[in-house]
Amino acid sequence: MFLCGIVLYLTVHVLLTFFQLVLYKRDYTIGHVFSWDSTFAILGAVGLTISVLSIDFKSGRLEKIICYVGKNTFYIYLIHFLVIKKLDSFGFGKWLLLKSGNEAVGEVIYTFCYITVVFAISLIISSMIEMVKFIIRNIKNKKIEVE
Structure with missing residues (x-):
């Protein structure tokens, strides 16, 4: 589960970066469209949560x-x-x-x-x-x- 969570987290953030760069190429004044409450951020947080909760301390x-x-x-x-x-x-x-x-x-x-x-x-x-x-x-x- 740890690896699945990390893969989800990294995949989501790579996609987020890609789409953000695409938006910047179209119009740099847009700003940061993908905020902390976006689908990307929520999926990234879920991936990170899955990873952390799967660690046996x-x-x-x-x-x-x-x-x-x-x-x-x-x-x-x-x-x-x-x-x-x-x-x-x-x-x-x-x-x-x-x-x-x-x-x-x-x-x-x-x-x-x-x-x-x-x-x-x-x-x-x-x-x-x-x-x-x-x-x-x-x-x-x-x-x-x-x-």
Whole structure:
């Protein structure tokens, strides 16, 4: 199943790239037609989901990490765009692109590094939000017990 999911994911994204290039050749001002809620994106997400869910995680530690990240995904989703904007305001994206190089390998390195930094910062902020919620809940519960 893992291989089927990867093949679906890669096939969908190759097709997406091909059709996007065809549209750009016709009219470059169209922009990015295939957004995150398109059929291509949904099929790609299904392929990736099939792949990930078919992996048998035998490590208890890895399972805990996945659960922890999964618990924080909502806040990561809400925060990541603000993190991207803040990093861009510091010029981080331009600096990283300059350090990565202009060739295809440099673009892959840039993309991987940028995604990792945004994810890590978003996860840290999300964890802080969860800690504040935990502290507030504990204070509230202790207040109720005292009364």
